[in-house]
Amino acid sequence: MPIKIVRNDITKIECDAIVNAANSSLLGGGGVDGAIHRAAGKGLLLECMKLGGCKVGQANLTKAYKLPSRFVIHIVGPKWKGGQNGERELLESCYHESLRIAADNNCESIAFPLISSGVYGYPKDQALKIAVDTITSFLIDHDMLVYIVVFDKSAFQISEKLFSDITSYIDDKYVDTHFIFNRSRRDEYGESTVLAETQILSDDFETCELQAPQCPTMGVPKAASLADMVNQIDESFSQMLLRKIDEKGMTDAECYKKANVDRKLFSKIRGDAYYRPSKTTAIAFAIALELSLEDTKDMLMKAGFALSHSNKFDIIIEYFIINENYNIFEINEALFAFDQSLLGV
Numbered sequence: 001m002p003i004k005i006v007r008n009d010i011t012k013i014e015c016d017a018i019v020n021a022a023n024s025s026l027l028g029g030g031g032v033d034g035a036i037h038r039a040a041g042k043g044l045l046l047e048c049m050k051l052g053g054c055k056v057g058q059a060n061l062t063k064a065y066k067l068p069s070r071f072v073i074h075i076v077g078p079k080w081k082g083g084q085n086g087e088r089e090l091l092e093s094c095y096h097e098s099l100r101i102a103a104d105n106n107c108e109s110i111a112f113p114l115i116s117s118g119v120y121g122y123p124k125d126q127a128l129k130i131a132v133d134t135i136t137s138f139l140i141d142h143d144m145l146v147y148i149v150v151f152d153k154s155a156f157q158i159s160e161k162l163f164s165d166i167t168s169y170i171d172d173k174y175v176d177t178h179f180i181f182n183r184s185r186r187d188e189y190g191e192s193t194v195l196a197e198t199q200i201l202s203d204d205f206e207t208c209e210l211q212a213p214q215c216p217t218m219g220v221p222k223a224a225s226l227a228d229m230v231n232q233i234d235e236s237f238s239q240m241l242l243r244k245i246d247e248k249g250m251t252d253a254e255c256y257k258k259a260n261v262d263r264k265l266f267s268k269i270r271g272d273a274y275y276r277p278s279k280t281t282a283i284a285f286a287i288a289l290e291l292s293l294e295d296t297k298d299m300l301m302k303a304g305f306a307l308s309h310s311n312k313f314d315i316i317i318e319y320f321i322i323n324e325n326y327n328i329f330e331i332n333e334a335l336f337a338f339d340q341s342l343l344g345v
Helices: 031-040 042-049 087-104 124-139 160-184 191-205 226-231 237-247 252-258 263-271 279-288 293-302 312-322 328-337
Strands: 003-007 015-022 059-063 069-076 109-112 145-150
Touching: 003 124, 003 328, 015 031, 015 087, 031 042, 042 059, 059 087, 069 087, 087 109, 087 124, 124 145, 124 328, 160 312, 160 328, 237 263, 237 293, 252 263, 252 279, 279 293, 279 312, 279 328, 293 312, 312 328
Parallel strands: 003 145, 015 069, 015 109, 109 145
Antiparallel strands: 059 069
């Protein structure tokens, strides 16, 4: 099952287990720890008092009491001391131990805060990368829905360079497109509208009226009947997806896990040759298959979608494909940072 990055209060998440970023006493504190104890009620504190504390990088399981989950998994994250004192290994252990305990208790879903990224001072971009890398490694051999819960935008941060590069790419593609469009509407009924619209279309359709047979939208021979046109139907999204999986030498599981897609959804797509996915799901599979921009557009077209420079989401996807970065979790981190829909789930 996939990773979902959500902006929410972790005490409101309905899942089998939530993870509490606790202090070593396990008796409550500030931030996420205090919020979980307040929402769970006194029963949680009484049970934690019997555990005798917890060491950094380790985890303990309790009931969830008044929380909308079955369990609370308490972990103690490392404090940031410059990065040369085993912080990474301890933070990885926090995620791994929490996931192991959840699996041992037959949990199908678990929600994490971004451990150690608050008052413990772990750099947010590094904390996020460790979380995603450790969870992704675990999900290769396990089926579990994993939430990374962010309470507010300030608690989430991709690298400054990536954010800057994507912003520049959006400016190059998105702003220019909208400038041309807005200029064309300067006079709703005047000559400028006609001229600007003609300019937008001129590159691809300059000779459309004079040379209709060569026009992309008018060059298709007229079918003898509707039945003839239906019989000429192209390869579907599902058929292209399965063909590409075979061509790439991937297994179904490798593909849907790399696409951050649930096994049940993939089964629906495999079982229905004419399944119509959402745009985010279609792009997720294109990313998993590491398709070129041209092939990605082709796959999207078969699902009834397209990429456009008038849409920030589409431009961000294009940016990653052009730069041959097919890490869907990094893409989702960027989409989240720019307030866009995430891929896969």
